[in-house]
Amino acid sequence: MSDLKPFLETKDLAIGYKTKRTERIISKTLNLTLKPGQLVCLLGSNGSGKSTLMRTIAGLQPALEGVVYIGQQPLAGLKSAELAQKLSLVLTERVEAGNLTALEVITLGRTPYTGWLGALSKIDHDKINEAIWLANVEDLINRKIHQLSDGERQKVMLARALAQDTELILLDEPTAHLDLPNRVEMMRLLHTLARQTEKAILLSTHELDLALQAADILWLMKQDGALATGVPEDLVLNGAFESAFAKSGFFFNKSSGTFNIYQDVCTHSISLSGDAILTFWTGRALQREGFGITDDVHAMFKVHCDREGETAVWQIKSPLHGSKYFNIADLVLGIKSHSK
Numbered sequence: 534m535s536d537l538k539p540f541l542e543t544k545d546l547a548i549g550y551k552t553k554r555t556e557r558i559i560s561k562t563l564n565l566t567l568k569p570g571q572l573v574c575l576l577g578s579n580g581s582g583k584s585t586l587m588r589t590i591a592g593l594q595p596a597l598e599g600v601v602y603i604g605q606q607p608l609a610g611l612k613s614a615e616l617a618q619k620l621s622l623v624l625t626e627r628v629e630a631g632n633l634t635a636l637e638v639i640t641l642g643r644t645p646y647t648g649w650l651g652a653l654s655k656i657d658h659d660k661i662n663e664a665i666w667l668a669n670v671e672d673l674i675n676r677k678i679h680q681l682s683d684g685e686r687q688k689v690m691l692a693r694a695l696a697q698d699t700e701l702i703l704l705d706e707p708t709a710h711l712d713l714p715n716r717v718e719m720m721r722l723l724h725t726l727a728r729q730t731e732k733a734i735l736l737s738t739h740e741l742d743l744a745l746q747a748a749d750i751l752w753l754m755k756q757d758g759a760l761a762t763g764v765p766e767d768l769v770l771n772g773a774f775e776s777a778f779a780k781s782g783f784f785f786n787k788s789s790g791t792f793n794i795y796q797d798v799c800t801h802s803i804s805l806s807g808d809a810i811l812t813f814w815t816g817r818a819l820q821r822e823g824f825g826i827t828d829d830v831h832a833m834f835k836v837h838c839d840r841e842g843e844t845a846v847w848q849i850k851s852p853l854h855g856s857k858y859f860n861i862a863d864l865v866l867g868i869k870s871h872s873k
């Protein structure tokens with residue numbers, strides 16, 4: 534994959550806002566690449582500049598400095614019809630689709646090839662059918678767009694972008710408004726699409742957890758305007774991921790890959806052993822109560838969790854060897870009463 538020419542490249546790009554009298558640079562010296570088959574997630578806290586970068590790459594607002602190349606051609610030199618054959622953009626906002634059906638909206642994705650009034654060729658029909666199949670919206674195509682749920686409409690807009698058949702697809706917060714199963718489905722769909730179709734997909738999202746799992750590469754907008762890029766796991770291990778979202782009140786747990794409201798370090802530490810699922814959920818409950826989870830042999834309490842047949846059993850091994858509990862609530866009460 535790394536030898537392939539990028540579909541998108543930026544050279545010393547600066548993004549931001551300019552009026553006659555003022556210039557506000559949000560981020561600069563951006564040298565980014567997006568290659569065929571890659572799913573890149575653009576992350577950053579509120580106001581860090583994700584939409585500004587998306588809009589600049591999509592040609593909706595001018596670069597303050599530097600160049601955006603789309604398929605090796607400078608974006609500024611592309612006519613809008615040429616750009617529409619190379620790049621499609623899916624926005625989160627509700628689309629004004631009047632009384633159109635989902636199929637009619639998806640068909641609009643072919644406009645860059647047919648013109649507004651152009652008749653559809655066999656290729657157009659094939660691309661539309663393929664897009665419907667890839668986005669898994671067969672059941673929705675005869676429904677009116679304004680009658681669809683947010684999640685359904687989001688998938689139809691993705692199908693429209695697929696019908697547009699561009700090398701590069703940009704999606705601004707495609708998982709906003711979706712419930713958890715639909716967020717997971719959308720991310721999985723985009724990941725599979727990048728692999729299957731060799732398209733390059735860039736999406737902005739606040740779904741840190743899903744992005745860590747699904748993205749090939751993260752673009753991480755930091756609070757100082759710098760942008761860190763890399764494989765998600767590298768950005769976790771070198772601390773860039775955590776620092777991009779640093780805020781008092783929550784903590785990134787490198788062991789679980791999740792943000793916690795409770796910090797791991799505290800005066801009463803507990804080591805957990807045994808069944809992996811039981812230790813995970815037990816750790817969550819104990820952290821909420823202010824205990825720290827540790828591997829340290831000097832932990833104040835040692836708890837072993839296991840299953841005896843169908844029954845989950847928690848046993849305090851130290852300091853009160855022998856105390857047994859059959860649910861987390863009682864275990865927490867037991868530990869609290871002994872830690873006073």
Ligand SMILES: Nc1ncnc2c1ncn2[C@@H]1O[C@H](COP(=O)(O)OP(=O)(O)OP(=O)(O)O)[C@@H](O)[C@H]1O
Nearest residue numbers: 550557559577578579580581582583584585586754
């Ligand atoms: N039209 C504008 N003129 C001037 N500044 C703007 C304009 N639009 C956005 N900004 C500022 O640019 C910065 C980046 O905004 P942007 O919308 O790109 O952030 P974002 O990362 O997409 O945020 P969010 O996660 O909240 O959607 C913010 O400080 C914002 O106030």
